[in-house]
Amino acid sequence: MPERWTCPECGRRFGKARQGHDCAPALTLEEYFATGPPHERPVYEAVRAHLDNLDDVYTEPVSVGVFFKRSRTFAQLRPMQKWVALGFLLPHKLDHARLSRKVIGEGNRYYHVVNLHGPDDVDATIRDWLTEAYLNAE
Numbered sequence: 001m002p003e004r005w006t007c008p009e010c011g012r013r014f015g016k017a018r019q020g021h022d023c024a025p026a027l028t029l030e031e032y033f034a035t036g037p038p039h040e041r042p043v044y045e046a047v048r049a050h051l052d053n054l055d056d057v058y059t060e061p062v063s064v065g066v067f068f069k070r071s072r073t074f075a076q077l078r079p080m081q082k083w084v085a086l087g088f089l090l091p092h093k094l095d096h097a098r099l100s101r102k103v104i105g106e107g108n109r110y111y112h113v114v115n116l117h118g119p120d121d122v123d124a125t126i127r128d129w130l131t132e133a134y135l136n137a138e
Helices: 029-033 040-051 124-135
Strands: 058-062 065-069 073-079 084-090 104-106 109-116
Touching: 029 040, 029 058, 040 065, 040 073, 040 084, 040 124, 073 124, 084 124, 109 124
Parallel strands: none
Antiparallel strands: 058 065, 065 073, 073 084, 084 109, 104 109
């Protein structure tokens, strides 16, 4: 597992010391899903089932969604009214019909978003993108 820094104020873990963040404690999965929409947990479980096959993945539920981290956040799930938005970082820009928002460049990484309506949307394409995002989060 990569070395992580724990914020002494909120107890959240990050890939580098004194990393800037909204200093608020993480929730347990039970606390997080207690107030979420019913379509969110099955999508989370499908994403998590894939990520369980990879090493060093840390899951962090916070008030706005669930972050998946390695040495840094490489993917996140954010609940919406009718779907769950899956955001992930890749070292290149994708051009694909499944993308739901304009791709945003952040230095040498590109932030992509796909809307997932249910666990069946977490197919081979999504799993491949998640794996690539994970591999690039070292």
